[in-house]
Amino acid sequence: MLRAEHLSKRYRQGEKEVVALLGFTYAFPKGATAVVGPSxxxxxxxxxLLAGFDLPSEGGVYLDNLPLHQLPEDERxxxxxxxxxxxxxxxxLIPTLTAWENVAFPxxxxxRPRKERQERAFALLERVGLAHRLHHLPSRLSGGEQQRVALARALALDPPVLFADEPTGNLDAESREQVATLLFEAGKERTLILVTHDLELARRAGHILHLKGGRLVREETPKAKG
Amino acid sequence: MELFLLVLRNLLARPVRSLLTLLGVLVATASMVLFLSFGEGLRRALFQELSRVGPAIQVVPEGAEGFVFGALPEIPPETLKALEEAGKALGVRALVPTLFLARGGFDPATSFFFQGLPQGVGPDLLYPGVKAKEGRLRPTEGGAVVGGKVAKRSQLSLGSPLRLSPQVSLKVVGILEESGGLADNLIFVPLAPLQRVLGTENFSAILVALNPGQKAEAVARALEEAVPGLKAQTTGDVMRFAERALRISDLVRFGISLVALVVGGLLVANTVMMSVYERTREFGVMRALGARRGFIFRLVVLEALLLALLGGTLGLALGGAVSFAINLYTLDQVGLALSAVTPRLSLFALLVALLLGLVAGLLPAYHASRIPVVEALGRV
Structure with missing residues (x-):
């Protein structure tokens, strides 16, 4: 389970200190949790911070009690x-790699040996409906197709935690629906953390966390309510 | 292997830039190979010639060590006498005084090299294996024996006149078969007319032939002791001296080619650095997905190495081709292959190219591997 405790992040902008996140504490359950809020x-x-791209100013991130924030860069x-x-x-996506190679990158x-990588990538691409696009470079794929390749890549090593940052933000309505369905499908059996502006999309998650001014201001469980 | 393919794909994704960089390294390596091939060629030619020289010892004035052809006529007849005395005591086989004269300029086609030999001595004593093709093998009192290449180049035949100076001229009495050695390019004349032309009674060098079983080193040192002011060189001495001189000239030529190499290296560094800047996001994605810093570092260094190695190999091939063309010309003109791309030179060139790539790739690679993930992904 992924857990954040008293997570804060402060930046210095010249003389001024900017608080980007303040005292965020939450244990992400299995299933989809949407994080919403204005820009x-x-x-x-x-x-x-949750993904270990950056380190908190205070507090910590724990993955099954492993303190992610205390690990060196390469360990993260x-x-x-x-x-x-x-x-x-x-x-x-990596522009010089084909769809299957992108999926196989992790x-x-x-x-893993090439044969195994290829088999896994082909299976995943088939699962996201792109069996006919295996050998295409990203530049030859539509936005929706590229996002489905990215989703297949995220699932390559079958990780217990899946992050999606505005995954449908750049897609047309049809692709948006396709990607969302696949995403929530994948999120059923793992912890899916979905960051989005899109409230409609967020409502399909089991939990919604509302952020404002760097603070967690409200937690909702729409499905439980509904 | 996979990493290699990843690097190759990236280089092929920007073909024009990669090609231009490759050309830069190619020209740098080719020029280095060519510069250094002259040293290798000279080394090979000299050692081939020296190992063919008959007399075991060459006596030259002190300070004129090295190449007997360069020695000035500074050994007076008295010194020859003293040497003959000493030689008798040491039991040497023969002492052959000799004199050199070069006529002409830089162009080998119009240059002549004369070697004066005493009465009764032929070039076969100094250059074993030479044979007369036409006429005599040994020079006579008004007659010269001409090396095969000189004869062909200057269209000399038996009876052709040879003018050493306005006052002194000789006739061709013998033409040698081409042997591929130095003798092909020499004109052997009697000592006396050459001394007249140079206005001296002195000699440039005295060649000492030993009896079987005599040790060249020991005789050389004994001769030096007996007659002070002279340097008695064995073939080994000359080879060592030649090697020293060639090493120095190798360094000078490598220094010159270093300029081209540095430019080549900067080209690679520039290309790789640009590629790193353009791919900041891509590296960020790789790091976000779980690639370690070392993976990114290797990816970038490998890109520089691949460019340098490809450029280096093609440069080596080009250098070899130009060297071959130069040899065709010099073999025709002076009978010597002046340039040689030896295995050790090839290996050296490839190693230098690889080192170039490594050095050029280190900074961009370090930079690429240290960009924070949030910055690389534009997630600040």
Whole structure:
């Protein structure tokens, strides 16, 4: 389980100190949790800290009691590789690799043989409906297709935690629905942390955390309510 | 292997830039190979010639060590006498005084090298294996024996006149077969007319032939002791001296080619650095997905190494081709392959190219591996 305790992040901007996140405490349960809030509310900062991209000014992040915030950079990278998957708003595929190679990239990092990487990548791409796009470069794929490749890549090592940062922000309505369905499907059996502006999308999650001014101001469980 | 493919893909994704950088390294390596190939060529030619020289010892004035062809006529007849005395006591086989004269300029086609030999001595004593193709093997009192290449180049035949100076001229009495050695490019004349031309009774060098079983080193040292002011060089001495001289010239030529190499290295560094800047986000994604810093570092260094190695290999090939072309010319003109791309030079060139790539790649690689993930992903 992923847990944040009294998580704060402060930046210096010239003379001024900016508080991006303040005293965030939450234990993310299995299933989807959406983090919503207006721009500047601390959503991205929270995700950066939870994923170990950045270190908190105070507090800590624990992955099954492993203090992520106390690990050196390369160790945090190892934890991300083994326990976390990422879907970003801008897809962030590696432009020189084909769809299947992008999906297989995390498997390459853990040293799996090519045959195994290929089989796993092909299976995942089939699962997201892209069996016909295996050997295409990202530049030859549509936005929705690229995001589905990114989702397949996030699932390559079957991580227990999945982060999605505005995953449908750049997509048309049809692709948005396709990606959202696949995402929540994948989120059923793991911890999915979904950062979004899109309240409609957020409502499909089991829990919604409202951030404002860097603080957690409200927690909702729409499905339980509904 | 996978990393290598990743690097290759990236280089191919920017073909024009990669090609231009490759050309830079190629030219730098080719020029280095060519510069250094002259040293290797000279080394090879000299040692081939020296190992063919008949007399075991060459006596030259002190300070003129090295190449007997460069020695000025500074050994007077009295010294020759003194040497003959000493030689008799040491039991040497023969002492052959000799004199050199070079005529002409830088162009080998118009240059002539004369070697004066005493009466009754032929080039076969100094250059074992040479044979007469036409006429005599040994120079006569008004007659010269001409090396095969000189004869061909200057269209000399038996009876052709050879003018050493306005007053002194000789006739060709013998033409040697081409042997691929130095003798091909020499004209052997009697000592007396050459001394007349130079206005001296002195000699440039005295060549000492030993009896079987005699030790060249010991005889050389004994001759030096007996007649002060002279340097008695064995073939080994000359080889050592030549090697020293060639090393120095190698260093000078490497220094010159270093300029091209530095430019090549900067090109690689620039290309890789640009590529790193353009791919900041990509590296950020890799790090976010779990790649360690070392992975990114290796990726970038490998890119620089690959560029340098490809450029270096092609440069080596180009250098080899130009060296071959130069040799075709110099073999035709002076009978010597002046340039040689030896295995050790090839290895050295590839190692220098790799080192170049490594050095050029280190800074961009360090930079790429240290960019914070949040900055690289634009998530600040």
């Amino acid at each position: 500047g509310s601390g959503k991205t900062t929270l995700l950066n 990278a190892r934890v991300r590789l083994e326990y976390m998957g990422f879907v970003f708003q801008q897809w962030n 498997l390459l990092l853990v040293g």
